[in-house]
Amino acid sequence: MITKSIVKIEQINEIALDTIEMKLKTPISLEEVNPGQFIHVRIGSDHAHQLRRPISIADLDKVNQIMTIVFKIVGSGTEILARAKVGEELDVLLPCGTGYPIDKLEVPKALLIGGGIGVPPLYYLAKQLVEKGTEVTAILGFQAKEHVFYEEKFKALGNCHVVTNDGSYGHQGFVTDVIDIESPEFDYFFSCGPTPMLRAVSTKLENSNGYISLEERMGCGVGTCFACVIPVPGSATDYKKICSDGPVFEASEVAL
Amino acid sequence: MSNLAVELPGLSLKNPIMPASGCFGFGREYSNFYDLSRLGAVIIKAATGEARFGNATPRVAETASGMLNAIGLQNPGVEKIIAEQLPFFRNYDTPIIANVAGSTIEEYELVAEAISNSPDIAAIELNISCPNVKEGGVQFGTDPVLASEVTRRVKAKSKVPVYVKLSPNVTNIVDIATAVEAAGADGLSMINTLTGMQIDLNARKPILANKIGGLSGPAIKPVAIRMIYQVKQHVSIPIIGMGGITTAEDVLEFLLAGSSAVAIGTANFQNPLICPEIIEALPAVLKKYGFSSIQDAIGKGHEHATANISRT
Numbered sequence: 001m002i003t004k005s006i007v008k009i010e011q012i013n014e015i016a017l018d019t020i021e022m023k024l025k026t027p028i029s030l031e032e033v034n035p036g037q038f039i040h041v042r043i044g045s046d047h048a049h050q051l052r053r054p055i056s057i058a059d060l061d062k063v064n065q066i067m068t069i070v071f072k073i074v075g076s077g078t079e080i081l082a083r084a085k086v087g088e089e090l091d092v093l094l095p096c097g098t099g100y101p102i103d104k105l106e107v108p109k110a111l112l113i114g115g116g117i118g119v120p121p122l123y124y125l126a127k128q129l130v131e132k133g134t135e136v137t138a139i140l141g142f143q144a145k146e147h148v149f150y151e152e153k154f155k156a157l158g159n160c161h162v163v164t165n166d167g168s169y170g171h172q173g174f175v176t177d178v179i180d181i182e183s184p185e186f187d188y189f190f191s192c193g194p195t196p197m198l199r200a201v202s203t204k205l206e207n208s209n210g211y212i213s214l215e216e217r218m219g220c221g222v223g224t225c226f227a228c229v230i231p232v233p234g235s236a237t238d239y240k241k242i243c244s245d246g247p248v249f250e251a252s253e254v255a256l
Numbered sequence: 257m258s259n260l261a262v263e264l265p266g267l268s269l270k271n272p273i274m275p276a277s278g279c280f281g282f283g284r285e286y287s288n289f290y291d292l293s294r295l296g297a298v299i300i301k302a303a304t305g306e307a308r309f310g311n312a313t314p315r316v317a318e319t320a321s322g323m324l325n326a327i328g329l330q331n332p333g334v335e336k337i338i339a340e341q342l343p344f345f346r347n348y349d350t351p352i353i354a355n356v357a358g359s360t361i362e363e364y365e366l367v368a369e370a371i372s373n374s375p376d377i378a379a380i381e382l383n384i385s386c387p388n389v390k391e392g393g394v395q396f397g398t399d400p401v402l403a404s405e406v407t408r409r410v411k412a413k414s415k416v417p418v419y420v421k422l423s424p425n426v427t428n429i430v431d432i433a434t435a436v437e438a439a440g441a442d443g444l445s446m447i448n449t450l451t452g453m454q455i456d457l458n459a460r461k462p463i464l465a466n467k468i469g470g471l472s473g474p475a476i477k478p479v480a481i482r483m484i485y486q487v488k489q490h491v492s493i494p495i496i497g498m499g500g501i502t503t504a505e506d507v508l509e510f511l512l513a514g515s516s517a518v519a520i521g522t523a524n525f526q527n528p529l530i531c532p533e534i535i536e537a538l539p540a541v542l543k544k545y546g547f548s549s550i551q552d553a554i555g556k557g558h559e560h561a562t563a564n565i566s567r568t
Contacts, residue, residue: 002289004529047526048321049318049526050322051323051525051526052526077318093528216314217314217316217317217463218316219325220524221525222285222286222528223281224280224286224524225278225281226301227314227315228315229309236309237308239309
């Protein structure tokens, strides 16, 4: 169940250009939090910013109740968040949304495909999968060398291929180009990133089992406002709410 | 009777605080955060005759002290709302106000009749002011003749009191308010969102897929206060006020302007506990400003007025 909590910033690192990693100490147990879920963060303490920001969970230390989040500075809200100091407190709703249902799946081999700020939730997913004995291959896509992060962390868990759009680091091109080149074997793919990337991945891997995690502008973050809906294939009126039914869906479950 | 209680047509409110339509879904999600029985009432998401999918995404954008939305009245249709959503509220001791929308007067009549027949509904909020749909909505709310006609015909079909939700996107709000009062409205609900727009500098295009959306949040509060103050001088039916309320002090300001109760919209997104927190804070704020009850404060902002403010 979602709780409104006050969390304390324990650590802040800039891990790539405009990309901030924060470690947050939570007052509540993280036992029930799954990979792929997100937190909804209030910006500031006055009324200047009316909408919270959804930020995915990159890692969890359940024993010490430390949550790691990673976000990119894209506007005034995330800029304010990035300027926060160690020791400050944040007002968050957690955990929001559904995660990757890996407890229900048999996954000997997994392919993880992340794009930009879609990479962080796949890291905690990769850790959980490896703990279950899954062999993990990751393809991480970024715009350019200065945006690359978490490569070493993924390499510590399995195969990891980095691709940049401009070719300044790793492969040159898109994550789908790496799928063509490497032809990795997998039982399920798990992908998170911008919608055009998810569309390309879902199309290329349409005959495979897979889960995707969607990004969208959100209002409430809990399912009341209908801001972040996505159509269901073959229906004019059926939809899923990304914040509460998702952000993780089976790749065939939604119409991208 | 508690000093927070208010009696309105069809509504015995234990306090004047209710979540606004479209900002609270059908109540289930926020019931995880607190007991909905604490609320004065709940105004549920708009119902139309058939299911509507609404507009393309992105549907929301943040602005300075506000937000734009262009949801587009997405809802499962009135019959499904009656069958699948309303029974949930039987778990709670709070009146439910149904927001009714349509593309034609006939659709408004159909939805109002169907939903007002439900024993779960205490009143209707007639939505003639949604800025985000191509047909219906605001076209009825910006023309006094059409507003009057839809009010009269919905009143004839409804089994419960009808509160007409007014659009601020008009030259003369008093003309619309007096027209719907004359047509039999039991109360007014004001204001709906102001039309607005925001352009993404990088993408060089409007952020909302619908381009234009409805502006809400603290940014519109002065407009709401002005319109309620203005309308209060010309109507005798009660007003449910809304538009950027985030504190108990804001509630008092709406009461002084002439509201008898208030709805909280956008602020629920920033703080899901905003409604119970304001209810908790209200008695002390009333006391601080010298009022013994909600009833005591309603319209008191008009006492020192020497003349009516301009109708426009």
